[in-house]
Amino acid sequence: MTHAIPDPAAREGVAELVDRLRANRLPPPAERRAIRKRADVTLDDVAKALGVxxxxxxxxxxxxxxxxxxxxxxxxCLLQALAKLDHDLGWRIRETTAAHADQETAE
Structure with missing residues (x-):
């Protein structure tokens, strides 16, 4: 259940805090690996990018x-970028596949 925050300054303050917390939070370990693998990135790629x-x-x-x-x-930051990349590519792949299926149906 969410509550509306009527005071604009408080609403902005809450949003900033939530954004900051979200930006500093790592996903669970298994999700870290899943994000990397979905983006088709190797452990070596991540290690080199981070200097570890x-x-x-x-x-x-x-x-x-x-x-x-x-x-x-x-x-x-890297995990967020990889997750976004996966999301963006996923949409493109689904859109392309759907468009291709529509084209075949029309023929």
Missing amino acids: EKMTVSRWERGVRQPWPKNRAAYI
């Missing part, structure tokens, strides 16, 4: 370790 060892990324994805603060923000 491949085993380090593997540990993050297995939940054995958490990223150090100096790597955390970059890792979150």
Whole structure:
């Protein structure tokens, strides 16, 4: 259940806090791996992009370790970008497939 926040300043403050919390939150370890794999990115690709060892990324994805603060923000940013890329590509693939199916039906 959501509640309307009538005060615009409070509504903006709440939105900013939620955005900040969301921006600093890592998905669960299994989801980190799923995001990477859906984007067809290797552990080595992620490790090179972040300047860490491949085993380090593997540990993050297995939940054995958490990223150090100096790597955390970059890792979150990368995961968000990969998830968005997956989402954008997914839409394009579905749209292309649907358009192709429509074209075949019309013929």
